[in-house]
Amino acid sequence: MKKSSKELSGKIALVTGGTKGIGKAIADKLAASGATVVVTARKLPEEEMEHHFIAADLTKSEAIAELTEKMIHQYGTPDILINNVGGTASPAGGFQMLSDEDWNKDIVLNLLASIRLDKAIVPRMIEKNSGAVVHISSLNGKIPLYQSNFSYGVMKSALNAYSKTLANEVAKHGIRVNTVSPGMVRTTAMETFLEGYAQSISKTVTEAAQQIMDGLGGVPMNRLAEPEEIANMVVFLVSDGAGYITGTNMLVDGGTYPAV
């Protein structure tokens, strides 16, 4: 195995939702490891950003082809694809609160966006007979929480199944596909979510966070993750040293998941 001064030097990475939170931490760590990093999001972040940027709204199916063409033209076929985009704006309060529209939005943001981007990019990885794809999922895909984000958990569970299936199919083409399932992570998106949830149940943000942690069965590490701790796993997974790892779902959850 080669040893280079920076383990990902010479690699091209595309990170969706890469301008803030977990996506930004991933982009930063990939760049620090020597990769050329292209991030995509609906708009440029306010603060200056070191990475290459292509604007795209991945909830729009037509945006995928445009993003792909710009990516290939300007930077080449990515060696590394991080499907980080995801989230939910659906109301809390259980299944009766969720409209068809809520469900459809969460399907697109958390599942279809990744499926569509993989369908555009992975065939080019197949042509090169190499590549690494990571789907950023969530512990909620394995531990659903009906009260706070019912549909999100369901869609992440679907994403897990999709990721495994794709991994099985493309292994013979030298492409590894894995999922990372973070537990609760300290980001502004998490803060926003907790504020909204706290309001909907008439509690403080601290109480709301505690309720979610309790709903998960408690967090043995007794804290949220930092985005960098998720990014560390992602960088490891796409490195050559992880060359025998595919079709897995790596939990990074402070021990929250309760089962064997």
Add this chain to the structure above:
Amino acid sequence: MQLITKELAGKTALVTGGTKGIGRAIADRLLEAGALVIVTARNHPADGNMKHHFIAADITVAGEAEKMVGEINEKYGAIDILVNNMGGSNSPSGGFGVLTDEHWDSDLQLNLNSAVRLDRAILPQMAAKKDGVIIHISSVTGSLPVYESLGAYAVAKAALNNYSKSLSKEFTPQGIRVAAVSPGMVKTDTMDAYLQSLADTSGLSIAEVTQNLMSSLGGIPMGRMALPEEIAELVGFLVSPRASYITGVNYIIDGGANPSL
């Protein structure tokens, strides 16, 4: 290969079964990352090519684990990282019917009880520092049993998985991370000898028995066995500060073999 930084500088690591195969690759990897590495096995390695500190012990024997830990503490200080790599099976192939009580006892002792004893001997010093990492090297057979030849071994690994998770729940709040790693098929001397024995008893070629074993797992999407270095790389990651939010997991490294979600 992963850029090797000295991220384990100042740490003392103990690797059981660390003189060959996966254990040796793990010991080498931790050394590269700057740890002081002690390996243990029943016998000193024959090839004399040992760059790690070595202590002979048979931790399948009651009392030996505690004695060994005491000697290590005296000579090297407290243990920060424990890799329970020792394991295996001497049971014959031929399915459930050929396994005697002795085979069951032996596989459980080697793959479960030894780790339990060693963890018990080491946890107090980790708890005192509120810091430590314990890795259990398990196997995909723990959730994907192979009955022809590894029936009791697979059961012991399943027990090890449950035990590892339970330990993590109890001790993570005390600052100790506990995780399991489940390799699929790994190309080691032990594997080669095992395939040879399967070939001898069946009359098939090595290639054929290898294919049969892969098929009994449901096929390996990556189409090959792992290298010991690849298992070591994952362990190296898990014991490092990069894995600071990771505990209570069982990471599968099997080239995609496990077919289930």
